[in-house]
Amino acid sequence: MNDRIRVIAVVxxxxxxxxxxxxxYWQAWAEGDLASKQDNAIQRVxxxxxxxxxxxxxxxxxxxxxxxxxxxxxxxxxxxYPTGPLAADVVGYSTEARSRAGIEQAFxxxxxxxxxxxxxxxxxxxxxxxxxxxxxxxxxxxxxxxxQFLAEKALAGQCGSAVALDIPSGRVLVMxxxxxxxxxxxxxxYDQIARTKAACSGPAPLLNRATAGLYAPGSxxxxxxxxxxxxxxxxxxxxxxxxxxYCTEYGKPVTxxxxxxxxxxxxxxxxxxxxxxxxxxxxxxxxxxxLGALKILEYAKRFGFYSTPGLETPPAEQRASGLYDHGKLxxxxxxxxxxxxxxxxxQERLGVTPLQMAMVAAAIGNGGVVVQPYVVDSILKPGGxxxxxxxxxxxxxxxxxxxxxxxxTMMEAVVTGGTGTAAQIxxxxxxxxxxxxxxxxPGVNTAWFVCFAPADHPRxxxxxxxENQLHKTGGEVAAPIAKTLLEALxxxxxx
Amino acid sequence: xxxxxxELASLVVVGLMTGFGFASVYIARQDVVSASSLSYGIFFxxxxxxxxxxxxxxxxxxxxxxxxxxxxxxxxxxxEIYRINPQDxxxxxxxxxxxxxAFALTLFLFRRDYRKLExxxxxxxxxxxxxxxxxxxxxxxxxxxxxxxxxxxxxxQIQPGEFAKILLIVxxxxxxxxxxxxxxxxxxxxxxxxxxxxxAAMLVLLETSDLGSALLYxxxxxxxxxxxxxxxxxxxxxxxxxxxxxxxxxxxxxRVRERVTIWLHPWTNHFVYCSQTGKVxxxxxxxxxYQLVKSLYSIGNGHFGGTGFGKGTFTDTAGNPLxxxxxxxxxxxxxxxxxxxxxxxxxxxxYMVFALRGFRIGMIAEDGFSxxxxxxxxxxxxxxxxxxxxxxxxxxPLTGITLPFVSYGGSSIVANFVxxxxxxxxxxxxxxxxx
Numbered sequence: 058m059n060d061r062i063r064v065i066a067v068v069x070x071x072x073x074x075x076x077x078x079x080x081x082y083w084q085a086w087a088e089g090d091l092a093s094k095q096d097n098a099i100q101r102v103x104x105x106x107x108x109x110x111x112x113x114x115x116x117x118x119x120x121x122x123x124x125x126x127x128x129x130x131x132x133x134x135x136x137x138y139p140t141g142p143l144a145a146d147v148v149g150y151s152t153e154a155r156s157r158a159g160i161e162q163a164f165x166x167x168x169x170x171x172x173x174x175x176x177x178x179x180x181x182x183x184x185x186x187x188x189x190x191x192x193x194x195x196x197x198x199x200x201x202x203x204x205q206f207l208a209e210k211a212l213a214g215q216c217g218s219a220v221a222l223d224i225p226s227g228r229v230l231v232m233x234x235x236x237x238x239x240x241x242x243x244x245x246x247y248d249q250i251a252r253t254k255a256a257c258s259g260p261a262p263l264l265n266r267a268t269a270g271l272y273a274p275g276s277x278x279x280x281x282x283x284x285x286x287x288x289x290x291x292x293x294x295x296x297x298x299x300x301x302x303y304c305t306e307y308g309k310p311v312t313x314x315x316x317x318x319x320x321x322x323x324x325x326x327x328x329x330x331x332x333x334x335x336x337x338x339x340x341x342x343x344x345x346x347x348l349g350a351l352k353i354l355e356y357a358k359r360f361g362f363y364s365t366p367g368l369e370t371p372p373a374e375q376r377a378s379g380l381y382d383h384g385k386l387x388x389x390x391x392x393x394x395x396x397x398x399x400x401x402x403x404q405e406r407l408g409v410t411p412l413q414m415a416m417v418a419a420a421i422g423n424g425g426v427v428v429q430p431y432v433v434d435s436i437l438k439p440g441g442x443x444x445x446x447x448x449x450x451x452x453x454x455x456x457x458x459x460x461x462x463x464x465x466t467m468m469e470a471v472v473t474g475g476t477g478t479a480a481q482i483x484x485x486x487x488x489x490x491x492x493x494x495x496x497x498x499p500g501v502n503t504a505w506f507v508c509f510a511p512a513d514h515p516r517x518x519x520x521x522x523x524e525n526q527l528h529k530t531g532g533e534v535a536a537p538i539a540k541t542l543l544e545a546l547x548x549x550x551x552x
Numbered sequence: 553x554x555x556x557x558x559e560l561a562s563l564v565v566v567g568l569m570t571g572f573g574f575a576s577v578y579i580a581r582q583d584v585v586s587a588s589s590l591s592y593g594i595f596f597x598x599x600x601x602x603x604x605x606x607x608x609x610x611x612x613x614x615x616x617x618x619x620x621x622x623x624x625x626x627x628x629x630x631x632e633i634y635r636i637n638p639q640d641x642x643x644x645x646x647x648x649x650x651x652x653x654a655f656a657l658t659l660f661l662f663r664r665d666y667r668k669l670e671x672x673x674x675x676x677x678x679x680x681x682x683x684x685x686x687x688x689x690x691x692x693x694x695x696x697x698x699x700x701x702x703x704x705x706x707x708x709q710i711q712p713g714e715f716a717k718i719l720l721i722v723x724x725x726x727x728x729x730x731x732x733x734x735x736x737x738x739x740x741x742x743x744x745x746x747x748x749x750x751x752a753a754m755l756v757l758l759e760t761s762d763l764g765s766a767l768l769y770x771x772x773x774x775x776x777x778x779x780x781x782x783x784x785x786x787x788x789x790x791x792x793x794x795x796x797x798x799x800x801x802x803x804x805x806x807r808v809r810e811r812v813t814i815w816l817h818p819w820t821n822h823f824v825y826c827s828q829t830g831k832v833x834x835x836x837x838x839x840x841x842y843q844l845v846k847s848l849y850s851i852g853n854g855h856f857g858g859t860g861f862g863k864g865t866f867t868d869t870a871g872n873p874l875x876x877x878x879x880x881x882x883x884x885x886x887x888x889x890x891x892x893x894x895x896x897x898x899x900x901x902x903y904m905v906f907a908l909r910g911f912r913i914g915m916i917a918e919d920g921f922s923x924x925x926x927x928x929x930x931x932x933x934x935x936x937x938x939x940x941x942x943x944x945x946x947x948x949p950l951t952g953i954t955l956p957f958v959s960y961g962g963s964s965i966v967a968n969f970v971x972x973x974x975x976x977x978x979x980x981x982x983x984x985x986x987x
Contacts, residue, residue, distance in 0.1 A: 059915045061779045062927055066911035068775070069934040073904045076938065077897050079945035083851045084893040091852030094819070096837050098874050099849040099889075103865040129871045130584030153869055185857065 101153055105133040108439075110168040110193035112148055112160060114202045115230075115434060120148050121161065121240075132190070136161070138240040143209065144200050146265035147232050147370060147432060150240040155247065158263065160196060160433065163371045167436050167444075168193040174444065192439035199228040199434045204545040208233035211538040216257035217523035218266035220415040221542050224515045226449040227419070227428035229368070230546055231519075232412070234270070238262035257525040268368055268375040271408030272522050275494030275531070276314075276336040276476075277505045278403030280417055280464065283333055285356035286344045288460040294330040294467060304342035306398040313338045314493065330467045334475035336491060338402045345401025349392040353400055354380070359455035360417045361427055363388070368412070369433045378413035380406045403494060415520035418507040421468070422488070422515030425461040427452040469512050477506065479536035482544055486512035489539065491531035502526045506535035510543045517546045555616040555983070556608050562620035563604055567597030570627035573861060577635045580862025585638060592634065595645070596627055603652050610659040611980035615913055618979075621906040622957055622972045626651075626965070628899065629958030632886050633879050635862050640879055640960055647962035651969035658973035666977045670921050673726030676719040681752065683716035713765055714954070714967035717936075718974070721772060721928035728780035729920040736781040763798070763808055764939045764951025768932065770794055775931045776924055779914075814841040815949035818848075844950050846875045847885035851945070858892025865889070879960035881952040884944050900941075903956075907934045913979040926978045929971050 083091065092100045112121040120143070123134035136151045149159015157165060166172040170181040170193045181191045208219040212235035221231035236255040243250065253262040264270065286292040302323035303310035312321040314336065324337050332340030345353060357363070363379045363386065365372060380387040380395065387406065389395045399405045412430065420427045428451050435446040456464070468488035471477040476491040492505030504526040509518040519542050521535040553561070571593025578589050600623050607614060626648055634641035662669070669676070686703050687693040693703055702709050728735070752769075770790065777786040801808045810827060818841035825832050826839035837845045853865060864886065867873055878886050888896050910930025917923045933956050940959075943950035954964035956971075 058779060058782075058920065058923055061782055062911055062914045062923065065775050065779055065927055065931055066908065069907050069911065069931055070904060072934055072938040073900055073907065075947060076941045076945065077900050079942065079947045080851065080888060080896045080900070081893060083848060083945060084854050084888065084896070085856060088852040088855055091849055094849070096845070097849045098868060099846070099853050099865050102868050102874065103853055103859070105869055106863070106865065126869070127583055128869060129867060130581040131867070133869045135869065182857070185860065
């Protein structure tokens with residue numbers, strides 16, 4: 058009988074060993090899968106037992122900190138955002154009810170000390186063995202709160218966005234979107250956020266328009282067209298064009314921007330540079346026809362179009378700029394698939410983010426080299442000391458230094474005596490380009506201004522986009538906001 | 553060292569570990585737990601010493617390790633229950649005291665010769681069936697969490713199945729010892745009892761809508777039949793019959809089908825039928841498989857090292873529970889979160905060592921009845937552990953039965969202490985000859 062008992066004992070041991078294996082599967086193999094499940098409330102709550110790292114602005118001002126509460130013998134570190142809506146769409150939120158967004162989401166691992174970096178793993182394991190509270194790493198952003206506040210104030214009530222980049226490094230100095238929201242309301246008063254009102258049909262306060270708002274770029278895209286025209290050697294700034302007030306495409310006239318009276322402007326015999334200065338559509342329409350859509354898009358890609366900007370915010374909060382067809386990025390294979398004339402002055406099916414346009418301006422100011430924008434300056438250990446600091450990274454050359462210099466001169470003319478005079482700053486050379494993109498509703502435009510300064514020694518690039526502007530141009534409404542930001546940022550020594 | 557001195561030394565270690573466990577919960581949860589919790593360690597040490605005094609008197613030659621192992625499991629269980637809700641731990645402690653009393657009574661009652669039970673085997677068999685039928689009776693029977701397993705008895709909830717299991721094992725040990733030669737021949741007419749028991753197990757399944765108990769009874773039956781007859785036909789044939797029965801139950805019993813569906817597809821990304829609302833309006837993880845999924849999240853949150861006793865996440869930040877039936881069906885998920893993989897592996901190792909001691913008792917026992925009794929009790933213990941923990945770990949469909957010695961619940965605790973006493977009695981008799 059004993060040999061049979063042995064068989065049963067082996068069966069019993071196999072059953073119990075299966076339990077050890079099963080536990081190993083869920084705790085060592087599938088735990089990541091479980092942790093990422095949407096309905097895993099334990100995971101969300103458990104993270105509140107960690108003393109989450111704070112998030113700071115460039116000057117050290119705290120944007121996100123913890124409120125310590127004790128419930129039933131548990132200590133929870135719940136998030137509080139002392140500056141409220143300031144930079145909310147970048148910082149995001151960390152809540153129990155609606156999970157996380159923004160930097161709070163993208164850097165959750167670092168903020169909760171669950172990143173795989175050796176130092177962090179060691180300290181948090183030791184802490185947990187000692188029964189101490191695990192402390193997260195803190196994060197310092199590149200945002201400058203003074204100008205950020207000015208930008209949000211200027212945008213208040215409207216729908217739009219403003220982005221400012223430090224040209225040599227790619228640091229994001231300002232990233233404002235409007236309407237924004239108060240992250241302190243997300244947990245318990247989300248309905249108030251949902252009711253936010255602003256001067257557009259879909260206010261969507263949780264949408265970071267700077268990185269995920271897709272707008273027709275209008276005439277600001279002429280910078281890309283001009284870059285392609287000059288850099289490819291097909292045209293020079295002095296190439297001459299005759300402007301009868303329209304350009305002919307597919308046998309039909311494409312008119313210039315309509316003045317308030319509904320009459321298209323006519324400029325007659327002009328140069329390519331003057332076409333930019335006065336934003337003459339027919340000139341760029343003809344350049345587009347000559348270059349072909351694929352050539353223009355090739356240059357657009359060099360500036361970063363067709364790829365997400367690679368900012369540190371969650372990928373889901375960023376969109377790539379480019380041609381969109383039925384909500385999806387459209388990759389034309391042949392010139393005939395795209396209307397080159399309308400593409401050249403930024404209409405067609407272009408959807409462009411304010412961050413992308415700021416990158417275009419920054420690249421021109423940077424002598425043609427595109428720099429990776431970044432918003433996280435550094436990650437700091439709980440006890441102080443830098444865990445990792447972001448190093449500026451170039452993405453490649455979009456245009457030659459000569460093309461960049463020619464474009465800069467042309468953009469200076471836009472501000473000194475063209476469509477962008479509202480951006481003039483006494484004593485500072487500003488290079489800019491206006492845009493007034495038509496929308497599906499006649500008379501309602503998206504107003505743009507992209508610029509950089511000082512033009513002779515570029516430091517700051519700015520892009521401003523305003524939605525839903527009735528009969529207002531980029532030069533009238535967007536350029537003054539860009540000017541305010543430039544002035545504020547140029548005063549700061551660190552920027 | 554003599555058997556009993558080894559037992560005493562081990563029990564002192566278990567008592568100390570219990571003290572550490574409660575101290576750890578106290579340190580982690582000082583806000584809600586009073587320092588008096590530390591007296592639990594002393595209380596359990598005293599309780600174990602009392603149990604030890606009984607074994608010294610009644611079964612001096614019995615196995616020295618299974619009482620400390622059972623005591624350790626009981627202590628782990630009550631510590632975790634204490635961490636979840638101190639009030640429940642008090643109730644559980646009262647039940648443990650009753651369990652130790654039942655343990656002592658069993659030892660005193662059968663210290664001369666437990667084998668006299670063999671002559672009462674049919675009475676035991678009838679008793680088992682009677683107990684199993686109790687929850688189906690009106691008035692006293694009660695359906696909790698969908699299964700009809702409980703009876704009400706003056707303010708107490710009792711799960712007669714826990715005791716029916718022991719009586720069934722006693723019956724089988726006596727019956728199989730008597731009929732083993734006949735059964736070994738495997739003639740069709742001798743298969744009668746097998747089919748009868750199979751039918752009874754299936755009836756229990758249908759009556760209580762409880763796949764787990766049916767699997768438990770039937771598994772014990774097959775293992776004991778195999779040990780008695782040495783014929784592989786029984787476990788194989790029985791296994792096939794059980795599968796056929798389960799297949800039929802899957803198609804005939806809605807609740808069984810629901811359990812299997814939850815097991816196979818706990819997560820959906822589209823709305824499915826929800827048995828609570830009766831409509832197709834929930835993701836399965838938000839409705840039918842809610843319990844299983846929340847428990848898996850709890851296990852996953854334990855990782856390698858666990859959160860530590862008292863530091864697991866069982867409630868949301870407002871204090872509402874996140875895992876249902878935590879102290880009963882899902883006590884393993886609570887332990888897995890707080891002890892982590894390392895702790896759970898050690899915890900399961902305790903079950904393994906307990907089982908190995910049990911099987912060893914079966915091997916050294918001299919007569920067939922004793923062998924079958926020890927194997928039946930031990931395998932029942934193992935299989936019950938496998939069914940509940942395997943269900944929680946999604947190895948098999950989840951059915952709510954208790955985790956021996958650990959889950960919150962009086963019947964289970966008392967029954968397991970009786971099992972423990974039974975194993976001690978068998979081992980005492982076997983080793984007394986050699987001593």
